[in-house]
Amino acid sequence: MSERKPYIRRQDRLWWASRRYRAYTLRELSGVGVAVYGGVILAGLYSVRRGPDAYAAFVEWLSTPFAMALHLVLLAAMLLHGITWFQTLPKTMPRLIVGGEAVPQKTITNAALGMAMLCTLAVVIGALS
Amino acid sequence: MADQARHAIELQILRYRPAQDDEPYFVSYKVDYTDEMSVLEALQSIKDDQDGSLSFRWSCRMAVCGSCGMMIEGEPKLACSTFLRDLAPGPVRIAPLENFPIERDLVVTVADFVKKIESIYPFIMPKEKKPVEAGEYLQTPAQMAAYEPFSDCINCMLCYAACPQFGANPDFIGPGAMALLQRYNGDSRDTGSRERLDLIHGEDGVWSCTAVGLCSEACPKLVDPANAVNQNKTNSAFDFFLRALRKEHRP
Amino acid sequence: MDHFDTDILILGAGGAGLRAAIAAAEAAPDLRVALVSKVYPMRSHTVAAEGGSAGVVQAHDTLDDHFNDTVSGGDWLCEQDVVDYFVSHCTREMIQLEHWGCPWSRKPDGHVNVRAFGGMKIERTWFAADRSGFHILHTLFQTSTKYKSITRYDEYFCVDLLVENGRVQGAVLLCLATGEFCAVTARSVVLATGGAGRVFRQNTNGGIVTGDGMALAFRHGVPLRDMEFVQYHPTCMPGSGVLFTEGCRGEGAFLLNKDGYRYLQDYGLGPAEPQPRNKYMELGPRDRLSQAFWQEERKGRTVTTPQGEAVLLDLRHLGRKRIEERLPLICELARHFMGIDPVDTPIPVRPAVHYTMGGILVDIKTASPLPGLYAAGECSSIGIHGANRLGSNSLAELSVFGRVAGEQAAAFAKEAPAVETPALLDRARAAEDRALGLLTRKGGGERHSVLRKEMADSLEQGCGIYRLGDEMREACDKLADLKRRYDGITIEDKSRAWNTDWISALELGYQLDVAQAMTHSAIARKESRGAHQRLDGYTERDDANYLRHSLAHYREGASPEIAYSPVTITRSPPGQRAYGALGDQLERAKKEPAHG
Numbered sequence: 024m025s026e027r028k029p030y031i032r033r034q035d036r037l038w039w040a041s042r043r044y045r046a047y048t049l050r051e052l053s054g055v056g057v058a059v060y061g062g063v064i065l066a067g068l069y070s071v072r073r074g075p076d077a078y079a080a081f082v083e084w085l086s087t088p089f090a091m092a093l094h095l096v097l098l099a100a101m102l103l104h105g106i107t108w109f110q111t112l113p114k115t116m117p118r119l120i121v122g123g124e125a126v127p128q129k130t131i132t133n134a135a136l137g138m139a140m141l142c143t144l145a146v147v148i149g150a151l152s
Numbered sequence: 153m154a155d156q157a158r159h160a161i162e163l164q165i166l167r168y169r170p171a172q173d174d175e176p177y178f179v180s181y182k183v184d185y186t187d188e189m190s191v192l193e194a195l196q197s198i199k200d201d202q203d204g205s206l207s208f209r210w211s212c213r214m215a216v217c218g219s220c221g222m223m224i225e226g227e228p229k230l231a232c233s234t235f236l237r238d239l240a241p242g243p244v245r246i247a248p249l250e251n252f253p254i255e256r257d258l259v260v261t262v263a264d265f266v267k268k269i270e271s272i273y274p275f276i277m278p279k280e281k282k283p284v285e286a287g288e289y290l291q292t293p294a295q296m297a298a299y300e301p302f303s304d305c306i307n308c309m310l311c312y313a314a315c316p317q318f319g320a321n322p323d324f325i326g327p328g329a330m331a332l333l334q335r336y337n338g339d340s341r342d343t344g345s346r347e348r349l350d351l352i353h354g355e356d357g358v359w360s361c362t363a364v365g366l367c368s369e370a371c372p373k374l375v376d377p378a379n380a381v382n383q384n385k386t387n388s389a390f391d392f393f394l395r396a397l398r399k400e401h402r403p
Numbered sequence: 404m405d406h407f408d409t410d411i412l413i414l415g416a417g418g419a420g421l422r423a424a425i426a427a428a429e430a431a432p433d434l435r436v437a438l439v440s441k442v443y444p445m446r447s448h449t450v451a452a453e454g455g456s457a458g459v460v461q462a463h464d465t466l467d468d469h470f471n472d473t474v475s476g477g478d479w480l481c482e483q484d485v486v487d488y489f490v491s492h493c494t495r496e497m498i499q500l501e502h503w504g505c506p507w508s509r510k511p512d513g514h515v516n517v518r519a520f521g522g523m524k525i526e527r528t529w530f531a532a533d534r535s536g537f538h539i540l541h542t543l544f545q546t547s548t549k550y551k552s553i554t555r556y557d558e559y560f561c562v563d564l565l566v567e568n569g570r571v572q573g574a575v576l577l578c579l580a581t582g583e584f585c586a587v588t589a590r591s592v593v594l595a596t597g598g599a600g601r602v603f604r605q606n607t608n609g610g611i612v613t614g615d616g617m618a619l620a621f622r623h624g625v626p627l628r629d630m631e632f633v634q635y636h637p638t639c640m641p642g643s644g645v646l647f648t649e650g651c652r653g654e655g656a657f658l659l660n661k662d663g664y665r666y667l668q669d670y671g672l673g674p675a676e677p678q679p680r681n682k683y684m685e686l687g688p689r690d691r692l693s694q695a696f697w698q699e700e701r702k703g704r705t706v707t708t709p710q711g712e713a714v715l716l717d718l719r720h721l722g723r724k725r726i727e728e729r730l731p732l733i734c735e736l737a738r739h740f741m742g743i744d745p746v747d748t749p750i751p752v753r754p755a756v757h758y759t760m761g762g763i764l765v766d767i768k769t770a771s772p773l774p775g776l777y778a779a780g781e782c783s784s785i786g787i788h789g790a791n792r793l794g795s796n797s798l799a800e801l802s803v804f805g806r807v808a809g810e811q812a813a814a815f816a817k818e819a820p821a822v823e824t825p826a827l828l829d830r831a832r833a834a835e836d837r838a839l840g841l842l843t844r845k846g847g848g849e850r851h852s853v854l855r856k857e858m859a860d861s862l863e864q865g866c867g868i869y870r871l872g873d874e875m876r877e878a879c880d881k882l883a884d885l886k887r888r889y890d891g892i893t894i895e896d897k898s899r900a901w902n903t904d905w906i907s908a909l910e911l912g913y914q915l916d917v918a919q920a921m922t923h924s925a926i927a928r929k930e931s932r933g934a935h936q937r938l939d940g941y942t943e944r945d946d947a948n949y950l951r952h953s954l955a956h957y958r959e960g961a962s963p964e965i966a967y968s969p970v971t972i973t974r975s976p977p978g979q980r981a982y983g984a985l986g987d988q989l990e991r992a993k994k995e996p997a998h999g
Contacts, residue, residue, distance in 0.1 A: 026898060032254070034316070047364045113379070207904075212450060213609065215739075275548065291509055306445070
């Protein structure tokens with residue numbers, strides 16, 4: 024019998040709440056926000072299916088202070104989700120070699136973000152016109 | 153030797169001696185330090201002058217051997233390249249690398265990690281067989297750029313300490329082993345990616361990873377293990393898909 | 404005590420040990436190989452080597468050139484037949500490493516690139532950025548996992564060899580994790596345990612470089628050869644001694660004194676030119692550069708830093724791109740450790756002990772005089788470095804002679820008679836008692852850290868870049884005193900598991916024996932040659948009396964006895980060792996036919 028007796032430290036159950044992982048946890052929660060917003064849109068679609076009265080009620084609900092506040096929160100979640108999504112994007116690809124050197128990950132993120140913003144702009148302009 | 157300003161700093165070090173302790177506990181030490189002193193040098197001065205029983209791994213002192221990884225103020229760091237001047241005025245909490253069992257004091261169990269890197273077929277399976285007499289395989293700088301950062305891993309395990317999913321699942325293959333796997337898969341001279349596929353599937357393969365990304369932040373050598381793990385999720389998914397298709401076609 | 408049996412036992416899993424293990428596994432796949440190391444293989448000090456590994460590749464380069472550079476670099480103390488074997492096998496081994504995946508830096512066409520290095524007439528140093536040793540070590544370690552006949556014992560410390568009937572038949576190991584001993588019996592043993600630079604205060608070495616294998620062989624009657632020759636690497640970090648590769652100078656860096664002057668031209672290495680020229684100026688051999696520093700310091704022309712005197716390594720003119728691409732580790736060390744950006748600021752550097760030219764006496768087949776015992780790498784003295792090693796010859800040595808050692812050990816093991824287990828186990832128990840005795844000795848004695856510091860200061864003083872008889876004598880006396888006091892040290896920590904206090908104390912025992920071999924060999928050599936330079940009257944090379952190797956023989960309870968052995972000269976008779984313009988001049992004169 025040797026002296027050896029490795030000690031196993033339990034992982035903190037609330038590790039995701041600690042300062043080090045806070046940014047990660049917020050990012051993951053933003054995904055919940057995206058799902059909730061999907062629910063809102065689905066609710067709107069369903070109300071269209073149910074008829075003009077239901078749709079009008081839905082539109083009225085949208086202008087309530089609660090719905091406004093909810094949409095602000097969801098907008099923040101969508102933005103966080105989108106930006107962190109594009110930050111993660113280069114991590115999911117093999118290194119892009121152009122001209123003998125690796126393309127910096129920031130460049131890929133910025134390019135993708137740029138394209139996303141252009142598309143958003145196009146949709147908004149299209150919707151407004 | 154020019155006179156150096158000397159300051160004092162307190163280090164709180166997590167101690168554990170299996171022979172006499174049931175649990176680890178913090179012990180406080182005071183060290184006089186100069187501006188260029190590293191945490192490793194502080195530990196050495198404690199061992200030499202105050203408490204010879206403090207055990208820790210170290211060797212090269214220049215962040216290339218990977219021995220001296222530990223938690224310094226809650227962050228996984230190499231003790232030899234972490235400087236007291238950046239931690240002043242202290243106190244500085246020092247603990248063994250997180251997510252690993254403690255053998256003693258700041259020494260953790262490394263064997264499981266080594267088994268992981270041994271398991272991924274960490275050697276060239278040559279695409280084209282060629283005797284040594286025929287000279288070197290050609291590899292352009294562009295081809296090398298595709299895998300070179302993954303080959304810089306010093307096996308220090310800071311990425312494992314940073315990864316909460318490894319903390320939750322000790323059988324997760326983990327960032328370091330995946331970096332080495334991708335180092336070989338990405339090498340133009342190698343043709344072993346099929347053999348290595350089996351290792352990347354499932355919860356103990358890449359799928360414990362939820363892209364926390366702190367592994368790449370903790371890495372002292374800019375290896376970017378998060379990239380190695382996450383790009384292989386695509387490979388794993390494709391392989392799963394293709395296998396399912398192939399099964400369908402079998403009578 | 405635990406006991407396991409194997410066929411080939413390899414102690415040390417750095418570049419040489421791993422290469423030997425692979426070679427043994429390939430030469431004799433049916434034999435068992437036990438690869439033992441006190442650290443995990445990737446921590447071995449090979450990992451810190453930066454610059455590169457030599458191997459003739461260029462069309463205008465020849466084996467003769469590599470041979471001549473090495474022999475003259477060693478100040479003609481090399482075994483020339485061994486050097487011949489060495490240079491003719493380097494390139495093959497470098498290609499073998501490449502086949503195993505080593506990421507050598509490439510030219511645009513995909514062929515391996517080579518860089519200039521100190522003392523080499525033509526560029527032949529293969530390099531992997533400035534992390535060549537790191538890449539070689541990891542390539543060898545990862546490749547070694549392919550071979551099922553290799554069993555590794557990681558973090559096992561060797562406390563003794565097992566020698567019975569004049570033949571080595573195993574070793575006694577201490578498992579660091581448990582603190583328990585085990586005996587390993589084997590038909591042949593390879594020592595690949597590295598150098599002994601940690602006996603000096605300022606050195607580039609990792610903590611593990613404590614001369615373990617050298618001391619083990621020494622104590623069992625194997626002579627240590629040429630121990631007085633210790634290499635000071637000219638460009639190291641003041642204070643810690645951490646290495647800045649010679650590759651910097653290969654890329655064109657300058658060494659400046661405090662007046663911004665390239666002082667090496669005052670020491671026979673000039674003239675100074677803006678572009679690096681092989682064997683000129685900053686590309687001169689390491690011993691000459693370190694000696695120049697010492698002289699500059701004497702003249703008061705060095706820069707004063709809080710960690711001591713230094714000169715400046717100037718890379719600014721290389722430009723950011725070149726520096727960051729070719730010398731990334733140097734950048735990291737300067738920026739992160741010293742807060743200096745080499746792109747716009749010169750780096751203060753000074754010499755520090757780097758390499759042990761001497762070591763365990765072995766022949767061209769890596770066999771020591773003790774049957775069954777082989778040695779390769781820095782722990783050995785096979786005769787290629789002589790009085791001064793050229794940069795990039797050491798990494799090449801690991802592969803060339805690591806392979807030979809593995810193959811020879813396998814061949815020996817095949818023919819060796821059965822091991823005498825009962826007698827060996829008795830000896831093993833005795834070794835265990837001795838090692839435990841140090842641990843269990845009753846308290847109140849000195850701390851080993853005190854003795855270690857005194858030893859290091861003493862070696863720094865007595866066996867420095869320039870040596871004086873009086874100071875060497877003092878170092879010899881001091882070591883004798885330290886050995887006496889060593890018998891009285893006590894370890895406070897009596898536990899067994901991961902007791903690094905105990906391990907350090909055992910390592911100190913090895914270091915004291917090796918240090919004695921160094922100081923006694925040094926004082927006995929009454930000449931100046933290569934890295935052994937004296938200021939006390941013996942300032943010149945004396946081929947008549949000292950064109951010989953020193954051999955230190957261990958004596959129990961007394962200082963080592965120094966004997967001498969001849970040097971094998973085949974085709975390069977000792978000449979004038981010159982670099983810079985004088986070197987070129989002499990070479991031209993050699994080539995001119997004699998006039999009647």
